[in-house]
Amino acid sequence: MSAQAEALASARAQAARQGRWRRLPLIENPRWRWGIAIGGVVYLVLALASVEVNWARVAEGAGRALNFLGAFMQPDFISRQNDIVAGLLESLTMTLTSTVLGVLLAIPVGLGAARNISPLPLYLLCRAIIAVSRTFQEIIIAILFVVMFGFGPLAGMITLAFATIGFMAKLLAEDIEDLDWRQVEAVRATGASWWQTMNHAVQPQVMPRLIGLSVYRLDINFRESAVIGIVGAGGIGATLNTSLSRYEYDTSAAILLIIIAIVLLCEYSSSHVRRWTQ
């Protein structure tokens, strides 16, 4: 292998000296390179062949697309104002409560999922909770909770809190796993109890990141709260869904613009908070 590579390198150098320089390929091994290329082409052909498109329906939709663009030029905030305000209020309250509850619940799970401070059975249990919460999309979890708790923002809040647990606990556990162990030892050497160790050695080290991540998760939860309304879990998503099925594109455009504005605001402030804590 190395002899082959050396031969290739010297051939390359010779070609470069004759003015026929070529850049290094991204994937070094030619077998892999060609294999991936051919596999990609075969996949593309198979995939494109299996995609069924109803072109007549697409052509029909062109007019609607123009309607849509027109609606974005003239969004209608007024005629469904009450619905929009109610939906937004629900989304925002859902976002806040679910983030608070989710972070509070994520802290014990995160402590349990850190290998260096928790016993093995607890570690496995907490990792399992994290895996389940992270694999399923919020909307799938929302379907189940809507069946259990009925339509409305409560189901949405529980969904978002559940999703928050997985996200926060995983990152918190990783953070705890690579914290500076000397401080823990120092606090333990003073004869501190478990609580005191957590409070004075672990918590100060992970707190800045925890705050930053919570703010980031607040931002994500708002985006998700705009979606889970589709399956009946309340929030602005329900309003958006209704306006689309009523063909009121100008109202949908208004809602989308509001979502974009709020997300921008969240993102801007969350990047500020993160810079401030770190």
Next chain:
Amino acid sequence: MPVSLTPQGLPAWQRRTTRAQWLQYAAWLLGISLFLLCWKVISDNTMWVFVEDAGRQGSDLLSRMLPPRWEYANVLWKPMWDTLNIATLGTAIGIMMAFPVAFLAARNTTPHPLVRSAALMVIVSSRSINSLIWAMLLVTILGPGVLAGIIAIALRSIGFVGKLLYEAIEEIHPTPVEAISATGASRLQVMNYGVLPQIMPAFAGISVYRWDINIRESTVLGLVGAGGIGLQLNASINNLAWNQVSVIFIMIFATVLVSEWISARVRHAII
């Protein structure tokens, strides 16, 4: 350091000044009242009658889901293939569109600040709208089907890939770029030989990462009619065939695990 004197005239250490302490109390009070206010809004909009029997509903649901109806898996291979196609083709189209946008949005390669802000606008609006909402819009425009799903995934991926890629472009080393431009290379040649080789590993990593996320997202696009296994999920839920739903859940779980493993392996090999 805030130090006050005890009545005996000895200095006593405090963690915070009195002012900071009061400010902190006020912040906690404000935060907790805001939380309680939000909780009240939610509680007013909730039918507590339905919540009371949540436990019964939950166990009822579980008993209907188990045992899964395994024969149903045979119906699911085609929708699963569609889901994979939505994710893969969508990612491919998305990164093709994200590539030029990222170059226009990076501070060191953009032709003009105005172009930069336009490109940033594209990235932000693509990122802030969830792919399900994109799919809802596209289903009304293009009609239900795989095509709407592919385009929804592509539109959502532009923002994600574009943002990470333009940050990677802004962090490149300037010396190779200077060296190439010193040879008298044109703007495009500088991009091609100075910038591109530096961002290629990051680009491949980002694309695979996004593909992994897109697999998860494409499993639910069918809920709004955009093709894939989500269509079957929606149909099974509407028929209250919960033992089919559990088969679909298991299938999604397995697919997501596999795609996550592949993506982790590829990223590990690149970086």
